[in-house]
Amino acid sequence: MDERAYFERLDSTASDPAELFEHFERRSVGEYPSHVLPSARHGIERGTVILDAADAIVRGYPSIPRVLALDAGVTSFFEADETIFAEEKLDGFNVRVADVGDDGPLAFTRGGYVCPYTTARVRELLDLGEFFEYHPEKMLCAELIGPETPYTTHDYEEVDSDAVRVFDVRDRESAAPLTVPERRDLCERYAFPQPRLFGRYDRSEATEEIWAAVEELDDDAREGVVMKTAEGDSMVKYTTESKHHDELEHAFSLLFDLGRDFVFSRITREAFQAAEFDESEERLQERAHDLGESILRPAVETIRRVEAGETVGERHRVRGGTEEIDALLEHLRDLSLTIDVEEDYREDDQRVVEFLKVAESTADRTQYYLEGGTY
Ligand code: ATP
Structure with a gap:
């Protein structure tokens, strides 16, 4: 890889190529050898990918700051x-779609992996051919949402299985976005669904x-x-409050897998929202009650599950072609996740697989304490 040439193109705040490229990891992105930035550095976003064979840069999606008040x-x-x-x-997972493959557009996850399943889903859900014919240098930044995705499971009334919402269109090399009105018009022109x-x-x-x-x-x-x-x-x-409680529920159902920072930050969001908007004592009391439930109930449930000998973790269901689901399971296992396939059947000519991402730390540590281990 010609580091100097990519360094110029990336326009980072690093003073020389070595300072920037020491943070990149060599990885195989699907079948493509690549260099990936695993965390944001020198003004370059996490998940930025350089695909040398295609002479392409796919910039990461920037972190969006949050206000508490x-x-x-x-x-x-x-x-x-x-x-x-x-x-x-929207509550799903971030995917960047860029036309840098030899055989069509690829879907990159936030961490800079090409997910074979997500690639197949976005090709099916969006009419990408015409878009990339006219906008080859752009990337679509979208959220894959719905109850049937390999990474998130949030239910939306209007989504049966999965759906895509395009929330940004950027130059894939400079990361410069279109303006909001331009992007909304462009997406409408190509019939790409967008967030409200x-x-x-x-x-x-x-x-x-x-x-x-x-x-x-x-x-x-x-x-x-x-x-x-x-x-x-x-x-x-x-x-929203319901999002904070959802995330706490999730965190406490995987008691020892998600860290303390995760939990503390959700409670902080709630505290600031309550201080700003809960004008009545009753409203505050109701929130406090719901918050407590979202912490205690899932944790107790998990402890009881482990006690009953069940495997605990995050459950997902996906549907699609046989090969793309095999590729997904292989991709997840390559990421060092323990995957338990619980159901594998055919429905309406598609393969449906339900699997568990096993929460190893939660399973092990809960078992240890249940056997009398000390904390
Ligand atoms: P960070 O933004 O700090 O990286 P994170 O990865 O935890 O945090 P979120 O808290 O989920 O991300 O918030 C940012 C994400 O929200 C975006 O990366 C994008 O995937 C998603 N998103 C959903 N809807 C929109 C939207 N309308 N506009 C922008 N981003 C959206």
Whole structure:
């Protein structure tokens, strides 16, 4: 790999190629040898991939900062005369679609892996051929959502199995985004489904409007909002109470797999939201009760499961072609996950597989304490 040439193209804040490239890992991305950045460095996003054989760079998706205090956060993040676009934040997983393969567009996960299953899904769900014919240098940044995906399981009323929502279109080499209006028009032209746009607001009215949207989303157990400048280059996120509780439930059901930081940050989000918006004592009491339930119940359930000799972990269901599901299971095992296939059958001419990503630490440590081990 010609590091100097890629260094120039990446335009990072590192002072020389060695300083940047020491952080890249050599990996096989599917059948493609590549260099991947496993965490953000020198102004370059986590999950950035260099595919030398295709002479291509696929930049990672940037981390979106979060505000804990909505009103103060909006006021400090956006300029007084800026228009704020509020879009729904969907609860799925991030996928970048770029046309850099020899045999069609590839789907890259956040960590910079090409997922064979997700690649097959986005090719099926989006009409990519015409888009990449006219926009070969772009990447689609999308969320794969629905109950049947290998990485997330959040249910949406409008999604039976899985679906894609395109929330950004960027130059894959410079990571420069289209403006929000341009992107929404372009996606409409290619019939790419997008997240709901709540509206465009002046800063002075934004908090009230966005809080109303968040309450509505919360009632439907949906995740939250992403607020964006029109240029699409500056974004900030804010999430619902139900999302915080969902994540705590998830974390406490895998008691020893997700770290303490994960749990602490979710509780902090709740505390700031309650301080800002729970005006009545009753409302605060209700939230405290729900929060406690989302912590204690899943943890007790997991302990009892382990006690009963069950395997614990994250359960997923996927459907598709035989080979693509085999490739997915192999891909997950290559990532050092322990996968237990629980069901494997055919339905409507498709293969359906239910599998468990085994939570090894939770299983082992829970068993140890159940046998009287000390903490
Ligand atoms: P970080 O953003 O710090 O990397 P994270 O990986 O935990 O954190 P999330 O908290 O899920 O990510 O929030 C950012 C992600 O939200 C984006 O990467 C994207 O996948 C997803 N997302 C869903 N809907 C949207 C939307 N409308 N606009 C932008 N991102 C969205």
